[in-house]
Amino acid sequence: MIMRDRGDCVATRGFTRNDKLGGSAFVRVLFNNMKMITNSTQETIAFGKKFAKTLKGGEVVLLIGDLGSGKTTFVKGVASELGVKNTITSPTFVLMKVYKIKNIKIKKNIKVLVHIDAYRGLDLNDLENIGALEYFGEHDTICLVEWGGALEDYCRKKKIIFKKISIKNINQKTREFIY
Numbered sequence: 003m004i005m006r007d008r009g010d011c012v013a014t015r016g017f018t019r020n021d022k023l024g025g026s027a028f029v030r031v032l033f034n035n036m037k038m039i040t041n042s043t044q045e046t047i048a049f050g051k052k053f054a055k056t057l058k059g060g061e062v063v064l065l066i067g068d069l070g071s072g073k074t075t076f077v078k079g080v081a082s083e084l085g086v087k088n089t090i091t092s093p094t095f096v097l098m099k100v101y102k103i104k105n106i107k108i109k110k111n112i113k114v115l116v117h118i119d120a121y122r123g124l125d126l127n128d129l130e131n132i133g134a135l136e137y138f139g140e141h142d143t144i145c146l147v148e149w150g151g152a153l154e155d156y157c158r159k160k161k162i163i164f165k166k167i168s169i170k171n172i173n174q175k176t177r178e179f180i181y
């Protein structure tokens with residue numbers, strides 16, 4: 003697992019106002035120019051676990067990457083670290099799975115993990131209809147959205163803290179995460 007800072011990239015650090023924090027707080031969102039290379043499924047799960055430690059509650063994580071790039075695998079790591087006991091499977095057909103976290107391992111205020119798959123071109127109306135949007139930005143909830151790139155504008159508009167993770171298939175075993 004290789005991790006390195008890509009501080010040489012520009013214009014991808016941002017600040018946004020988060021009304022949920024009482025109006026005057028400014029919180030940093032999204033893209034920190036970090037790169038992670040994983041060389042196996044297990045390493046991606048380990049990366050998901052590590053990433054989960056940085057979550058506070060209220061974040062939406064947008065996962066962007068080709069078929070089979072490892073989005074669900076990454077979610078498995080996040081869920082495991084947050085204390086979800088269920089086996090994580092892709093929500094491709096049910097569109098959204100909601101997991102209640104009873105015994106959080108690392109952060110006490112995260113109680114719900116929501117896993118959404120927007121592969122079938124789910125738009126905002128669809129997400130609203132399935133009740134997904136009401137979880138976005140909830141302070142005790144983490145939402146992970148596969149194929150979630152199209153939600154970036156929505157999150158910005160609604161001042162929802164989001165993190166974007168782009169995954170590239172380098173070869174059969176190697177994946178590059180930019181986050």
Ligand SMILES: Nc1ncnc2c1ncn2[C@@H]1O[C@H](COP(=O)(O)OP(=O)(O)OP(=O)(O)O)[C@@H](O)[C@H]1O
Nearest residue numbers: 040041042043046069070071072073074075175177
């Ligand atoms: N470094 C790696 N990281 C993650 N998965 C890997 C890696 N190397 C091989 N794989 C394999 O690639 C596949 C990734 O599948 P996964 O379901 O996580 O992808 P996905 O991005 O969610 O796909 P989909 O777009 O269909 O939802 C698994 O079969 C996994 O074992």
Ligand SMILES: [Mg+2]
Nearest residue numbers: 073074092148
């Ligand atoms: Mg998937």
